[in-house]
């Protein structure tokens with residue numbers, strides 16, 4: 001995984017609560033066996049009218065949000081299915097950071113495993129960012145994971161908190177599996193002392 | 204010793220490593236794998252040159268993107284076919300048992316786990332699928348994970364997890380007539396909302412829950428994720444043990460196992476981080492009117508008016524949902540006409556679900572407006588249902604009778620809604636486009652779905668004689 005220190009970029013708005021992973025990446029694209037190339041399909045049914053033409057009604061499609069690296073949205077983002085294709089498509093589209101008042105658990109976890117930073121801010125702070133984004137075309141922001149701080153156009157500045165372990169993993173680009181395998185001895189010990197019915201009887 | 208919850212007991216028994224300020228490393232006893240969320244995980248293993256640590260604790264099947272029509276024919280969609288083939292290749296290369304399309308045990312992963320006795324009390328069980336919470340019905344700690352975590356479990360048989368909070372949901376009293384397990388869980392989600400369980404493991408308890416059959420308990424636990432919870436669980440009891448006895452992968456020394464499982468209850472006085480109490484007498488058959496499972500109402504009520512929602516987020520959500528669903532506030536729910544009916548999914552595709560629906564449709568005809576299908580959850584369910592002649596009842600009424608799989612629960616295979624079609628479905632998600640772009644989904648119980656198929660509109664099933672033994676039908 002690539003280390004994450006900070007991201008600076010245009011902020012795009014998605015003004016809806018409870019955005020589920022079926023919306024982030026619809027199921028017809030989950031048949032692919034690759035990890036890459038999902039950006040084209042992000043928010044597919046909202047972004048496109050007929051699969052090709054951009055839907056002008058979908059706010060994120062406006063020219064002013066082109067090349068956005070940060071997404072601001074509402075509560076319970078990423079609910080529903082566990083599909084990791086959701087963070088893959090957000091990343092592949094160009095987002096490195098999602099800001100919302102709250103996230104669904106599995107999605108939140110999946111983000112960290114892929115170097116996508118989910119930041120929780122209060123409802124009021126998120127509202128203020130939405131207002132900034134709408135007032136100023138090309139509204140930009142820096143999200144600094146090292147300092148756990150957001151600085152935005154117009155002098156806006158917010159602190160945020162990320163779980164220290166997750167923060168360290170992101171900053172260093174550590175791979176969870178590598179970390180866990182350092183404790184291989186503990187896993188083996190656990191396996192040797194754990195009693196049946198751990199093993200299925202007929203295999 | 205401090206009284207422990209059921210969750211605490213299982214969690215503690217699986218701790219491999221605990222370090223302050225870090226997620227805990229917990230051991231995973233069963234890992235279920237399906238075709239959609241695993242290819243990238245196996246690819247990751249290959250790239251890193253890592254083996255699967257415990258192929259003997261890993262079991263795979265294909266369920267999400269397979270057709271439910273004739274199995275003798277090849278899968279027409281080349282991309283879907285490649286994904287299915289990839290799972291076959293991965294299982295062969297890493298020596299993982301696979302219940303493939305030719306297996307008599309193939310089915311939706313959350314239907315076959317319990318059916319095969321892979322799901323047992325006290326175990327930790329994961330799968331790259333959010334409805335893994337289903338398996339908690341057996342007193343297992345079971346939750347859905349993402350593909351990176353699938354790879355992590357394949358490589359290490361462990362998972363890094365922050366300890367979740369615990370939430371007790373107690374349902375007391377006798378279930379009123381016509382109320383199915385689905386109605387219990389839909390009511391709960393309606394009450395706590397789609398994120399009310401966030402960060403939590405729910406334990407369902409109380410008389411009403413104990414009175415449920417194992418299959419009904421699975422329906423309840425299945426939808427825990429729709430309330431935002433990581434997992435849902437129910438303490439095992441004699442019903443659990445009876446269900447498991449003699450299953451293919453059940454422990455050889457069953458009695459000894461049962462003796463251990465009997466300790467898997469929350470101790471009196473155990474503390475939960477939250478608690479909710481529900482009276483069964485307040486429950487009624489439910490139907491969703493919106494585009495998330497929390498947007499739900501009793502069948503004898505009306506489409507709500509968003510203007511009456513206090514919370515601005517809820518109001519905005521409701522407005523958008525009604526627009527998408529093409530519904531007007533104030534419309535009686537029973538006046539809503541339907542085009543399609545789907546009986547299936549890991550929530551409601553087991554034998555009892557099919558029996559209750561079949562009983563209702565027996566001797567009646569599906570409305571000429573409606574296209575209706577039944578998709579059994581597994582080959583075993585299908586086989587047993589056919590032995591009982593349920594497929595004849597369905598077919599004679601005008602239902603399609605299909606092969607097992609996820610089917611129109613998510614419409615990854617050819618079973619999808621056309622834009623604008625309205626579907627009454629026994630599945631678990633009514634998200635926009637879930638069953639097909641532009642499709643509109645109303646979630647209900649199997650009997651409610653069966654009744655809607657017959658009448659061509661949403662129906663209050665309490666007007667039928669349901670012959671339901673589990674209900675306190677007034678005589």
Ligand code: SF4
Nearest residue numbers: 334548549609612613
């Ligand atoms: S039936 Fe539906 S919810 Fe269940 S595993 Fe399949 S797609 Fe997921």
